[in-house]
Amino acid sequence: MIGVKEVEDPKKRVPLIGMIGGMATVGKHLFEKPVTVQYPEQRREMPERFRFRIFLKLDDCVGCTLCEQVCPNGSIKMQPVDRENPRNKRKIYPDVNFGTCTVCRNCQEICPTDAIYLTNVFETSRTRNSFTYSPEELALEEDKVKK
Numbered sequence: 736m737i738g739v740k741e742v743e744d745p746k747k748r749v750p751l752i753g754m755i756g757g758m759a760t761v762g763k764h765l766f767e768k769p770v771t772v773q774y775p776e777q778r779r780e781m782p783e784r785f786r787f788r789i790f791l792k793l794d795d796c797v798g799c800t801l802c803e804q805v806c807p808n809g810s811i812k813m814q815p816v817d818r819e820n821p822r823n824k825r826k827i828y829p830d831v832n833f834g835t836c837t838v839c840r841n842c843q844e845i846c847p848t849d850a851i852y853l854t855n856v857f858e859t860s861r862t863r864n865s866f867t868y869s870p871e872e873l874a875l876e877e878d879k880v881k882k
């Protein structure tokens with residue numbers, strides 16, 4: 736006959752070591768500086784190379800469409816803008832869809848006049864049902880853009 740080994744009921748065991756370990760972890764973090772910040776009252780300093788919000792200098796844009804052509808995911812579309820600019824005879828300027836922009840910086844690299852450029856501004860959320868900034872909005876400071 737095969738002997739049956741008595742097995743201790745795990746429910747009767749007190750996981751003392753695990754409990755002490757858990758309490759020690761909690762206790763350690765109680766006295767540490769929090770890793771979070773109270774945004775937007777507190778703000779982290781962004782890394783030097785961080786880039787997001789694109790700006791456009793309307794007077795410098797010559798409407799060459801290179802930024803539109805080089806954008807890998809169609810985030811830029813040229814739009815007609817009725818403004819006097821002797822450098823931009825076709826009166827077309829880029830808009831940018833920040834919902835699809837991957838911040839690759841191709842548009843900035845290709846622009847022959849440095850009219851379009853990325854910055855470390857990132858608070859572009861808006862309640863309007865569009866992530867697309869018109870050429871005029873790209874020229875505005877972020878706090879002047881209609882949200």
Ligand code: SF4
Pocket residue numbers: 802805806807808809810811831835836837838839840841842843
């Ligand atoms: S940064 Fe890249 S993805 Fe974004 S608009 Fe410029 S080219 Fe397009």
Ligand code: SF4
Pocket residue numbers: 795796797798799800801802803828829845846847848849850851
């Ligand atoms: S922003 Fe630069 S690359 Fe784009 S259309 Fe204007 S001049 Fe050309």
